[in-house]
Amino acid sequence: MIHLKKNEGEIIFINGPVVKARNMADFKMREMVMVGEKKLIGEVISIDGDEGTIQVYEETEGLKPLEKVVSKGRPLSLKLGPGMIGNIFDGIERPLQKIDEISEGFIAEGIGLISIDEKKKWEVKLCACEGDFLTEGTIFGNVQETSLIIHRLLIPPGIKGRVKWIAKSGSYNVEETLVVLEDENGNEHNLKMYQEWAVRDPRPVKERLPIELPLVTGQRVLDIFFPIAKGGTAAIPGGFGTGKTMTQHQLAKWSDADIIVYIGCGERGNEMTEVLEDFPKLIDPKTNKPIMERTILIANTSNMPVAAREASIYTGITMAEYFRDMGYHVAVMADSTSRWAEALREISGRLEEMPAEEGYPAYLPSRLAQFYERAGYVTTLNGEEASVTIIGAVSPAGGDFSEPVTENTKRYVNAFLGLDKRLAYARHYPAINWLTSYSGYIKILDDWYSENVSDNALDIRNRFMEILHKENKLQEIVQLVGEDVLPDDQRLILEISKIIKIGYLQQNAFHKIDTYVPIKKQYEMLKLIDHLYKRGYEGIKKGIPISQIKDRKIFNDVAKMKYTIPNNDLRGIEKLKEEIDGYYDELMEKYE
Incomplete structure (x- = not known):
């Protein structure tokens, strides 16, 4: 006979990562447990009378019925303290480099x-x-x-009192008590360098503020055409090979967030390897220091336990909120939420729950909402302004945006950056389709662009969007009867659209000048293309044929200015403008 203590259950059934146990009446929902003789980490996800269901975050092979389940007395929680920046963790915050030292190449069970x-x-x-x-x-x-990040030690939420004792400044490890705080009831709280926080509970803030600042990324298609706001949400959906991971890598490398939390949620191992190899070599353009000095990586690759994949995005967002509470602007890259949703689907199937559309659980929309609503621009508990921005990649099978994860994600994000396989296969990166993408932050950020870029920056952007939509309609005619039947003003739209697409929206992540473009140069490029269009349209109205309007050298120079004009010296753009004016002034005189 086995005698069980309080908060000690007994395994009765194993179904992959889902384990059923009895004698669970004294356990609580979301409580962390140790399962079996190997002490596998798990979480209680349902209790029905005396029986409970446990989600295990490690491989369950070798577990047997009648092995014990022991409570840890708290929900799935993280230790939040110094040592997180520059580190790489698995889905439940276990450091993979340290694990590699213990059991080389594998995460050992237990x-x-x-x-x-x-x-x-x-x-x-x-x-x-x-x-x-x-x-x-x-x-x-x-x-x-790190040389870039000061880790601010905070009084944990829910605690206040008078300092009874405080250590002297000096060298300590995270387990040493630094402050003893006595609250109003005479209870003492020993404060260390770290806090523990349940991953599924949002950290409290003083106030949520309206969004007013953009997340500047150095990517023209985003900063000007489809901006993302600090504290905002964005989705990057696209089929296989369209560049979701590459786009997120660019945002992680160059966005002006103080701290990046990159979550490889169900990614292939080689994609995370690329991140690990590239990021330590990258230099932050703002500080000239390694970008890893402000980056946290969470890797839960496709061959790691599925249940830990489900927890990984909560791990990432909890870390982001912790640094937000210090007053930092944090950007979270989740790649990809589709594979996270697949983990939900698999666990739901093991629980024998009634499936909803395409086999996903009925609570998929609410889980997505709970994740994205943890973004925001806030006043922290200590009065600082800070933010968490969430950018989630979505991987719809076959690029079908009507599938449940993409459709539900659209309900909760304000920027939708749809990737197009035709653009990707034509080597047009970022492959963001300007006809299907949108940003709800354009009007919100209008004042910022007026004050920091130009009064007419968004006006030109809107004009270019109109040109691109007209070009799309004209292409249908061109494919049927050819370009020659179009009047010259419409042929000019086709030519200017080529420059907008190739010379502006297409950006080379591997080119030393083009990989990151300051927003001042983005605007000057935008203004020059607009100037070329105006001068060309003026010539068309005077009866000058399109063959003369479209000077091959000038159009090529404008399309190539992203490579030829340095980011820190924009005099070349002014020279191009003079060249355009000189050519068209001479042309106008000739046709007077």
Whole structure:
């Protein structure tokens, strides 16, 4: 006979990552547990009387009925503290580099819930005194985690009181007590360098603020045509090979967020390998320091346990909120939410739940909503303005945007950057289709563009969008009867559209000048193409034939200016403008 203690269950059935156990009446929903003799990490996802269902975050091969389930006494939680930046974790915050040292090449079963390094010493500068009254979110110390990031030590949410004792500034590990806080009831709280937080609970803020700032990415198609806002949400859907991962890599490399949290959720191992190989070599354009000094990587590749994949995006967003609470602007790249949804579908199937559309669980929309609503521009508990921006890739099978994950994602994001396989196969990157994509932030950010770029930047953008839509309709005629039947003003639209698409919207991630373009140069390029169109249209109205309007050298020079004009010296654009004016002035005189 097996005698079970309180909060100690017993396995009765194993179905892949889903384990059923009895004697679970004293357990709680979402409680973290250790399963079996190998002490596999799991989470209670349902309780029905005496029986409970556990979602196991490791391989369950070898588990047997009658093995014990032991409660950890808390929900699935993360240790949030110094050592996260520049590190790579799995879906439940276990450091993969450290695991590789323990069991080379594999994550050993039952390795435990190791997270940030508990032995490493950090130089701590404490900034409170005995007798100070500190409330939740107050900074009581600072750690220089990397040369780019100061890790601010915060009073955890829900705790306030008077400082009874505080350590001296110096070298400590994360497990040493730095402050003893006494609350109004006389209870003492020992504060360390880290906080523990349940991944599925959003961290509290003082106030949610209206969105007013763009996330500047250095990518022309985004910054000017389809902007993403700081604190906003965006989706990048596209079929296989359309460049979702590449686009997110570009955003992670060049966006002006203070910290990047990159979640490889169900990615192939080679894609995460590319990130690991590329990012340490990349230099941040703003600071000339390695970009890994402000990046956290979470890798839950397609051959890792499915249940941990489901947890990985909650791990990533919790880390992002933690750094947001310090006053940083954080960008979360989730690649891809489709594979996360597939993990939901598999676990739902193992639970024998009634499936909804295409086999996905009926609660898929609410889970997507819960994830994306954790984005926002906020006032933190200590009064700082900060943000979490979420950019999620979506991988619809065959590029079918009508499938459930894409359709439901569209309901909760404000920027939809649809990737087109025809553009991708034509080597047009980023392969963002200007006809199907949209951004709900254009009107919201109008004041910022007026103050920081130009009063007419968005007017030109809108005019170009109109030209591109006209060109799409004209192409239908061209394919039927040829271009020669079109009047010259419509043929000019076709020619200018080529320059907009090839010279502006297409961007080379591997070119040292074109990979990142400051927004000032983006605007000057936009303005020059607009000027070329106006001068050409003026000539058409005076009866000058399109063969003369379209000077091959000038049009080629304008299309190539993204490569030929340095980002820090825009005099070449002014020279091009003079060349355009000189040519058309001479042409006008000739046809007077």
